Amino acid sequence: MPGAAATLPAVPGGLGAGSIHRFRKPAFAAMADIPVPRFDQFYRHPELTRLLRDYAAAAPNLVALSSLGKSFEGRDIWLLTITNQATGVDTDKPAFWVDGNIHAAELTASTACLYWLHQLVSGFETDPKIRQLLDTRVVYMAPRLNPDGAELALLPRPRHIRSSTRPYPYDEEPVDGLTIEDVDGDGRVLSMRIPDPHGPYKKHATEPRLMVPREPGEFGGEYYRVIPEGTLKNFDGLKITANPDREGLDLNRNFPAYWRQEFEQVGAGPYPTSEPEVRAMVDFVTRHPNIGAAVSFHTHSGVILRPMGTQSDDDMTPEDLWMYKRLSDIGAKLTGYPAISIFHEFKYHPKQTITGTQDWVYEHLGALFWTVEIWAPNKEAGITDYQWIEWYRDHPPEDDLKLLKWSDEQCAGQAYVDWQPFRHPQLGMVELGGWDRMNFWRNPPPHLREREAARFPAWLTQLALALPRLEVLRAEVRALGNDSWRIRFAVANSGYLPAYVTKRALERKTARGTVFDIHLPPGVTLVSGQERVVGAHLEGHAPKSSLQAFLPSREITGDRAVVEWVVSGERGTAIALSASADRAGTVRTEVTLD
Ligand SMILES: [Zn+2]
Missing domain, CATH: 2.60.40.10 (Immunoglobulins)
Known part of the structure; x- marks a missing residue:
């Protein structure tokens, strides 16, 4: 149901600036020391490790912490096994898998996992559904599948790569071209605006901060190039090409189902499960046939994606399609996110299919799987009829005006940063500004992260309770x-x-x-x-x-x-x-x- 208006689930305790610590500690004395995570900030790996250990220590009857394996740089890929151990071992119980943050900068995916973790642990004594879930089933949770990439995104001077940090396909520094990075040292990677009579953009007639496309055949105005913030090597004064990241992997293209080489799927890696992060997950899931359903958290688009990825609904086994639609509709109701088919409505290019976790878990293993793309700034700004990826190709300037208003009024003008003159080391005077994509597009701003994460637990819990037993x-x-x-x-x-x-x-x-x-x-x-x-x-x-x-x-x-x-x-x-x-x-x- 694309275009459906968002309805937020009721969140106990209300929302707002003072709501970050609204989880109350349970009465049960043995679990009095449950940590209270912060949802308005992202955890670096050592802090995340400490937090997860604290959960395991506070509720040893419910939470076991183990490592799925080591990342490329040697960090532990943490796995939480969440079940009431008094009612049986995890491997005897039907299992629900949830992961997040396979993509480096999609940090809110970890937040969503931590939010459910906290709800499961703190609600065990008081919420009959959670009690039933943990008594009869197990949740396997990997809140950060790609710790190296996330760490890079969390540096004081961050880099936002697609996935993990292993150099691929070439292990070499660029010798020329534009390297996208924070040039002025403010911790943000914005855009550079440069006047140029051949530029494709111009200032909006009534809102000069906003850059809008030049019309077909238009001439005689003041035009600009808008290029990513970054530094140039060997600039000849004419040609600029943006360098690809040296870390060119996309871990979500490295799964065994329908794996295709680099020329068809960018970032796929040299062979399926070549990357330690993917292999760790694939090994674990393969060794746990009790996993009957799974959700992977990503950002962004504000949408629930269901299989198939490679075939149309007409080619899908009807009974599975009906069940998918039924359970996805429940997800749409409980989360406020529309649920759509990847094949029909979520393609980066209409002639290309993308394959990843979903194809392996459903098409190979036959377990239920959804990808949840957390957060949609355009919906936040009141754009209700946007079509996911299509919107990024083209949309009316009215949408941009709505977004600018949202930035000004709800984000203190920080989602869209007003243009500031800057003396660029290679380009001379330019202006820096525009969308802060990392902090407002790829992830919700701090004050909205908890609200987004709160959408999912009711649906996840219901899915897990629907598993066979x-x-x-x-x-x-x-x-x-x-x-x-x-x-x-x-x-x-x-x-x-x-x-x-x-x-x-x-x-x-x-x-x-x-x-x-x-x-x-x-x-x-x-x-x-x-x-x-x-x-x-x-x-x-x-x-x-x-x-x-x-x-x-x-x-x-x-x-x-x-x-x-x-x-x-x-x-x-x-x-x-x-x-x-x-x-x-x-x-x-x-x-x-x-
Ligand atoms: Zn993603």
């Missing part, structure tokens, strides 16, 4: 005489989603049916049945059709599976039984021959 329905023994016993073991999927989560998983054979095991102790032998039985794929309680449908579903108890064994053994012997379904978890029980 195996439960023991019945485990019983009947005496058949002569030390023979019939054992019946029944399990059910108590979740909304089927145990395989998506049809894609069945097509790709990435989820097995329910696997039953009988663990025979010494002295007990199997008379009939098999020690391991691979049973049916269990459905969930999501309705297949409405009650008015022409052909009601005939499968009434597709959520249940039963297995029977006949064993021979001495009365009083205990026998362990287990059942597992990759994405629905593992259950264990015991029966006694009696």
Whole structure:
């Protein structure tokens, strides 16, 4: 539903300047020392590390901190395993994956993760949904997948590269051209305005701060070039080319699904998972088949993106499309962000598809996946009908005037910086100013970060609670005489989603049916049945059709599976039984021959 007006979720405690520390400490004494993160500032790696350790120390029953691996520069890529450890180990529980900050400057993605972390930990004692979530499921959270790139963006004199800091494709300093960086040392990378009769921009007629495109065929006015702030090497007084960053990787193009070489996907790396940050995540997810759904946080656009990335909805498995639409619509309602298809509505170029995490997690693994692009300054300025990427290609100057007004009134004139004369080391007198893209476009300004992060937990929690979950329905023994016993073991999927989560998983054979095991102790032998039985794929309680449908579903108890064994053994012997379904978890029980 592109163009839908934003509706903010109700945030308890209200919003505003004084609301940063509005989380109250829980009454539960054992968790009295839960840290209270700041959402109006970004954490450098050592501070982030300390914060995450503090969570693990404050709530050791709920939060375990581990490292997914080391980044290119050797920083830990932190992973939080969030579940009530008293109700079982994480690997026995259905899992929800969430990550952020794979792109260096998209720091609010980390903020969104920390916000949910804090809500999960501080709400465990008081919020029944959070309690249910952490009792029955696990959240794997990687708040900063790309610590090196984020660190570079957080330096006092920052650089805003796309992703990680490994030089690629060439390890060499530029010898000439324009290097985009902060020239005047104010910590911002803005634009330079240079008068030029051949320039493509002019001052807006009534708002001279604003630069607008020259009309087709227009002549005789005062025109400008607007180029990124930066320094020039070997400038010949005529030609300027902006150098690409030496760190040319895009980690979100380095995943194994539909990986393509550099000539088709910029920043893809030399081969899939060549980069340590991506390999760390791919290894972990591969080793955790309990992950049934995932969200990656990015910035910006203020939109929820759903698969597929490479194919149209017409080519998508219909059952999966219907489920995606249903769960995405809930996301749109709860977050205020529209939910759209990547293939249909979020292409950087209409003739190109982009592939990344979403294609690997859904198209390869058959788990549910969404990308959330946090924050839309244009929506903030009252531009309600913008079309994501299309808007960046072209939009009316009226939109820019609205944005300028927003900068002046809501951001103390700092989102769009008024032009100031500056003596440039190579270009002579220029003017510095324009959009501060890092601090107001790629990320919300400090006073709005908490409000944006607060949009997501309700949806994430609902998604995680919809995951399939195996439960023991019945485990019983009947005496058949002569030390023979019939054992019946029944399990059910108590979740909304089927145990395989998506049809894609069945097509790709990435989820097995329910696997039953009988663990025979010494002295007990199997008379009939098999020690391991691979049973049916269990459905969930999501309705297949409405009650008015022409052909009601005939499968009434597709959520249940039963297995029977006949064993021979001495009365009083205990026998362990287990059942597992990759994405629905593992259950264990015991029966006694009696
Ligand atoms: Zn991104």
